[in-house]
Amino acid sequence: MGLFDFAKNVGKSVFGKDAEASEKIKHEIERDNPGIKDLDVSFDKGVVTLGGAADNREAMEKAVLMAGNVKGVERVEAAQLQAPEQSGEVEFYIIKKGDTLSAIAKQFYGDANAYPQIFEANREVIKNPDLIYPGQKIRIPLSAA
Structure with a gap:
């Protein structure tokens, strides 16, 4: 990396x-x-x-x-x-104005209710799933979807 x-x-x-x-x-x-x-x-x-x-x-x-x-x-x-080699597929995403974790989950997983997967994958960066900011970069685990 x-x-x-x-x-x-x-x-x-x-x-x-x-x-x-x-x-x-x-x-x-x-x-x-x-x-x-x-x-x-x-x-x-x-x-x-x-x-x-x-x-x-x-x-x-x-x-x-x-x-x-x-x-x-x-x-x-x-x-x-x-670090060891990656075991699963991950994509990085930059939060845009108006984004919610639910909308991002819908985009990547096809299910807005899957937002906890994104929150858990970024718990160190996002402390509250309702408080995300444009410009923040997060990781989206694709193999867990």
Whole structure:
């Protein structure tokens, strides 16, 4: 998994100054630890670089999304974050104005009531299924549908 682009001015505010960004982003990921060991986070001019070892590919993807959905982050580089190969098919989706998790579930799964699958796959990024924001990037597990 290489470089991911994000909307720099969208997301949760976790740092005020660039000098504290690395530590604050690392704290955010570790707080809801998706399964990353020896996490290393660096921040430079809007780019977060992640290092460490992920328990699985899902954990790696979640760490990337957690870092990228922080306000002030425009790219995440995860080449130094080691993870096993993907076991299921996943698509990444950028939330648009007017989207709901139900509408996204209908689009990907054909069933609006399947929105809990999307919520559970993004619990570290989406804390409340009724509070999603345009510009947020989430993961859609396709093989679980």
